[in-house]
Amino acid sequence: ADQVYYRLNTTTSQPVTISVSPDLSLVDTYNDANQTNLQPLPAENVSIGNGGALTVAAGTAVSDPLEVTFSADGLAPGTYLLPLALQTDADVAEGQALYYGITVRKFDKNIYQDGYESWEIPLDTDWNTIFYLNTSEVQAHYADYVALETIQKDEFKTTKQASLGNIIVLRIAQVDYDTASQRVIFAPTSDLFYTLEHSDKYIAQMKDKGRKISVCIEGAGKGVGFCNMTDAQIADFVSQVKSFVDTYDLDGVNLWDRGSGYGKEGMPAMNTTSYPKLIKSMRETLGEERLLTVVDHEEPTEYFWDTEATGGIAVGDYIDYAWHGYVSQNEPIEFCDPYNPSSMFPQVHPRKAIAGLDKNRYGTVNVPFYTDGSDLAQDMTMELWMMNTIMWGLERSNNIIVFDNLDITCCK
Template identity: 35%
Template sequence: MNSSHQKTIRNLLSGCVAVATVILAGCGEDLIQFPAGDLPPTGNIGKSFGILRNTEEAGKTDILILREDVPATGSFYFELTRPVETDINRTVIVDESLVQAYNEANGTKFEAFPADGTVLSGDGQLTVTKGETRSAPSMFSLTFRPELPDTTLLALRVNEAAEGYNSLYFLVIKETKETPSKIIPKPGFPGQETKLMLCINTLNMTPRVAIYFQLEKNRRLYGMYEYVNILAATVKNDNGRPSLFFGNDIRHVLTNAKKYIEPLQLYGRKVCLTVQGGGEGIGFCNLDDNGIADLVYSLKYTVDKYGLDGINLWDENSKYDKEGARPVDPESYPKLIKALREAMPGKLIVLTDVGDPTASFDTPQGGIEVGRYIDYAFHAYNSECVINPWAAGSLRKPIAGLDPSKYGACYYNIPQSDTQWVNEQTEKVTAMRKAGGPTGLAVVMYDSSTRIDQDNDGFKYNSPIIIQGYFQGQNLGPDIDTGFNINERVPGWNFMTPGNISKDW
């Protein structure tokens, strides 16, 4: 199979542990792969090539959750490379034999979802009308059967002979109340504009909590957070030179990266290490060139060694006023960021915009516009929640060179049970979106297993400000369920014994 016609689904298994009857050929790069449905290179003038596409995300294999109480549904359409001169009709069928061929080609052991358990709207009939290149979407539904394996593969194809890649696959996950699905989809549903970032304090929480938070749209699950910052390494003073220090908790997480970091990455998350001040009078703002070189080396070494996706620089508690500390140099921090970018060109650099360390970043320092060297920035003021640096009178100023879409103007430190406060902040977020403010990133700080809101449906993750406010106005419709029921989604969870949520070391 041509690799250019494949997509890798990297969000299926945590640490390559099989879920029920799912068996992989191996771990690492031997993940499940599907034909993506790319159109073949032709070079043939006058020929029209056809392809069956997934309506939700054209050309990608989808994950369907099949529950006892409601059928799983999906949709597809047929597309041609050029407009047709007359109406053409195609019929889509379920072809169980494709699954066996797929298993042989990819070393997997999926069972086929049965054809008699699949209902195709209009018996699978599709029409491309004259002058058009694609048919109208057609729906299908899958019937729950208790005897089915927990994971099956639905294979659809165009029945009539047609050139091109005309097969489409859906991974079907059976979910019951007794055995909830452990497969968490990738973050971000079609049409989602706002990126969500989660900060996890390893003093209290396992980073794995990030994979459990979900959104639901049209009865389909999507991961909530795309970026995860794990707190925190600190900068200590080693005879006047910066030294990267790891406390017991963050050291445990890093040295057990296969358990705590790789699963997040397999589920599509980007994981960054947060680095903060160590209270010893040395930090990002008072380094000389040698100190910058030392720290950049340590950060890059850590990222490479533990397979991290980048660094979150959060300069707090450096205690620059401590006796004997080097004086603050306004060019130190920008030079560090620039050097770090040059040392890690393919990695993320996320900046926490709080306090004096970043206050002067609205103008170039030493000729360096910080915004040109970072991927994202966010404010971290617990009491304010919503801060728009581009608004008049704002607590923060815009970071020079940074696009507003890369700034986390909403920072939410859970919990906040004051309903009036929550409503006020939601209104601020909504107003900022309507005014064209920076709504490309929202950040949650989650550092305690008790920070779960209790209601009649169980203990739900409370993020009404971020989800409702930031998503409002994106024309996504009213069918987004932002509540996340931990009792249903995380096996072994209850309020008194947090289980998978709190740290397990």
């Protein structure tokens, strides 16, 4: 579905009504002008709300939104063209049309093929695996090809095959700042935009299989971040994120306050109420149906256990999951469990449990994808690495595993 608006060049002194309706006679004209061979989307496969009427009220220049809904019922895979013609008695829309290109795909299953044999590998339900993916470095659909195979060690028989990646977190979107207007701006990179604009190639097949697609928001070094926004900036920023999530049909938002550059001259100091307010506003705006996750990392989240510091907001009441952000390609895998301070494995970065968040929703392990040739990737007998892994397996309280920055080498 999509929402259509109509905007006049200036405000109107009287109401203007524009009718919107499919005009399939424009398909041939479009194909001739653009040297394409698109097929028309049948009129029965589109539904236009409000009887196809857009109204610009007197004293305004923009109409209320009109919802256009598409259906793939009865259509073969391919790309279809839908021209929507605009008409009005006032002639303001004379000859204008809006063109939609509609791509119909086959439903994509988790199919593994070896020679002439093929079989379906379902999305894993025993583990809740989260993959971060930097769209500036890796094509997003690589996350679709990571799977787990369990083999019985004595008979060498496969006992389980499962596709991993329940939640795919796309990077990079940042917290930018316009000095002149003092506006905090939600700023996705061009690579993230490109990936989402071509979701039929990079995203849709992952969603077919039940994967949830989230966007990660982090700092841009401008001295502003989740911890020093005003209430007005929070409301504006959350509105921008909501528009982005709705436009690209994303399943959630991941907040990771790193690289914000706090302490820059002329910028507000960090405080302990801004971030909790942002989280609460984000949940209320996104609704319960979308995922809201937080990375517990350093000073921005270290006080989330203390509801007095957060202004009475129990952050855990407003998020689905949290996990620690202590992950590096230059260090062994780190395990961090704020719910078990007497853990047998060393906790290099001890944290406190987030108020309102039970231990089943906190990821205690964040796994780096080590680069080729890394000693940490090759030396599987490293004492600290192995001991931490064993202790985590004995003590783990949930099935969450986070993988940082999925690398193409893992998919070769």
